[in-house]
């Protein structure tokens with residue numbers, strides 16, 4: 001059974017491993033390490049299958065990053081990780097997603113997120129726009 005647990009320092013290499021396989025332009029080890037206090041890991045039999053990084057600012061909840069191990073995608077783990085964000089007591093939820101990332105957009109839309117703005121040329125690797133998605137409870 002998958003459980004979502006607060007990530008610990010020892011999880012960092014496993015999270016980096018997923019990060020490097022899930023993204024074309026992965027976050028660096030430094031970025032992941034700096035975010036570990038805000039990270040939650042999806043674990044099954046002590047194996048990390050995905051993670052999410054969530055930051056709260058007053059009543060806002062920001063989903064900063066998430067990924068599921070490509071070997072275990074499309075099994076509901078992303079949905080479980082997103083549910084973690086809704087355990088926070090905030091009223092406004094925000095995230096950014098690449099314009100081309102339809103699987104992630106579909107996941108977020110399933111929770112009721114809507115595109116609220118666009119950041120032009122946000123991703124420096126290919127100058128792709130970011131869609132800012134938001135949801136108010």
Ligand SMILES: CC(C)(COP(=O)(O)OP(=O)(O)OC[C@H]1O[C@@H](n2cnc3c(N)ncnc32)[C@H](O)[C@@H]1OP(=O)(O)O)[C@@H](O)C(=O)NCCC(=O)NCCS
Nearest residue numbers: 022066067068073074075076077078079097103104106107
């Ligand atoms: C986006 C991501 C986290 C989804 O994780 P996942 O565990 O595969 O997602 P789930 O199995 O929980 O899927 C939930 C819903 O999201 C949508 N979805 C997920 N993957 C999809 C895909 N490849 N194509 C279309 N819809 C998809 C579907 O609506 C799905 O519901 P369904 O399976 O009942 O149709 C995963 O694809 C991933 O890690 N991608 C690479 C990293 C990334 O893009 N992170 C997000 C950055 S903003």
